[in-house]
Amino acid sequence: MNNAVHFGAGNIGRGFIGETLASNGFSIHFVDVNSTIIDALDSRHEYDIELAAEGHKKIHVENVDGINNKDNPEKVVEAIQNTDMVTTAIGPKILPFIADLIAQGISARKANNNTTTLDVLACENMIGGSQFLKGEVYKHLSDEDKKFADEYIGFPNAAVDRIVPIQHHEDPLAVSVEPFKEWVVDESQMKHPEIKLDSVVYVKDLQPYIERKLFSVNTGHATVAYTGEYLGYKTIGDAIQDDKVLDQVKGALKETGDLLIHKWNFDPAEHKAYQDKILSRFQNKYISDDILRVGRTPIRKLGYDERFIRPIRELKERNLDYSVLLDTVGMMLTFDEPKDSESVDLQKKLSEKTPKEVVTEVTGLKDEDLINAIVNKYEDKIAATEK
Ligand SMILES: NC(=O)C1=CN([C@@H]2O[C@H](COP(=O)(O)OP(=O)(O)OC[C@H]3O[C@@H](n4cnc5c(N)ncnc54)[C@H](O)[C@@H]3O)[C@@H](O)[C@H]2O)C=CC1
């Protein structure tokens, strides 16, 4: 039986990565700092996933255990020393904090002459996630260990798509997920291509897939969240029933669709079907998803290469329309959720500095016209709420 070490036993970790690894015959060491989840995994060695659809089909996952990396970092290193695959679903901002442990695991493989090749896959909503993690891991490796890693350890980028909302069950391991799932891996960056997972798609170039996913599912979902919050809704399900929200998300998807078709030659009819499927996923009546979750970490999502600013930049370069995306960014800047520390930070910045300073800082943009256009949108949105 193959084994995987998976960092992040949260929603996507248990609800997607765990399911896929287990159905491919892997045993899984889940690594997390949440002691409730880790203790439950380590005592029960199994959990159930429920599909959020008619029939509520159950999927049973077994051969799992849990390691708390805060309490037992040495166990994580030992697990990596002997594992066949490492995966993460922990959040882009957390990757730097687990890099040291992965580095120690790689050093231990070298010290033990374990020259079996290994792939480390970051399954996060970000472009180039595994390669970013590689950069963080390499900060902790000696020159000798870097040479070893260059030869034996791969960091193939990946895109994962399944909506897994925040869970509210008595059982801390239970997880309800939408039926749709898509996991795509960049085959050209793998060091151990002999291990291929059924139901995972391996491609020679991930870039079109990750951009299609991030600028459709994630831009779209975030548009529902920020428009919905601006109009006073609390859940994605309630927000998307409002035609103003539905029109906004359709408009945003039309713009990112134009970019994707122009840039990557996606077939327009197929892309329209892909978008329609996404809209129906947002409307899944069996899922209750909080706007707070989907809109979380707005500063990260306002980033230069993230789901709004990158398509806006690239549409502008191509003289294509980006007005709905720009309008959404205006609402995004008003996102005020006391439970989200980045939202609090964003609102604090906006109260202490000029909007132009904040927009320049958080988006990383240098294009003055674009910065001014975003500031104008934000000021329009604020003025409209004050009327
Ligand atoms: N939930 C979803 O629908 C999807 C999420 N993703 C991505 O998956 C990643 C995880 O998202 P979710 O599962 O929703 O979040 P989550 O919050 O449910 O899970 C993250 C887990 O990481 C753990 N964690 C945090 N800091 C840690 C540390 N230093 N060491 C070990 N564990 C740590 C948390 O305790 C938590 O269990 C994110 O990058 C997200 O963008 C991607 C596709 C879908």
Ligand SMILES: O=P(O)(O)OC[C@H]1O[C@](O)(CO)[C@@H](O)[C@@H]1O
């Ligand atoms: O905020 P993050 O970490 O990008 O993750 C939330 C996103 O994950 C998803 O649930 C699936 O990609 C999206 O629907 C949502 O936009």
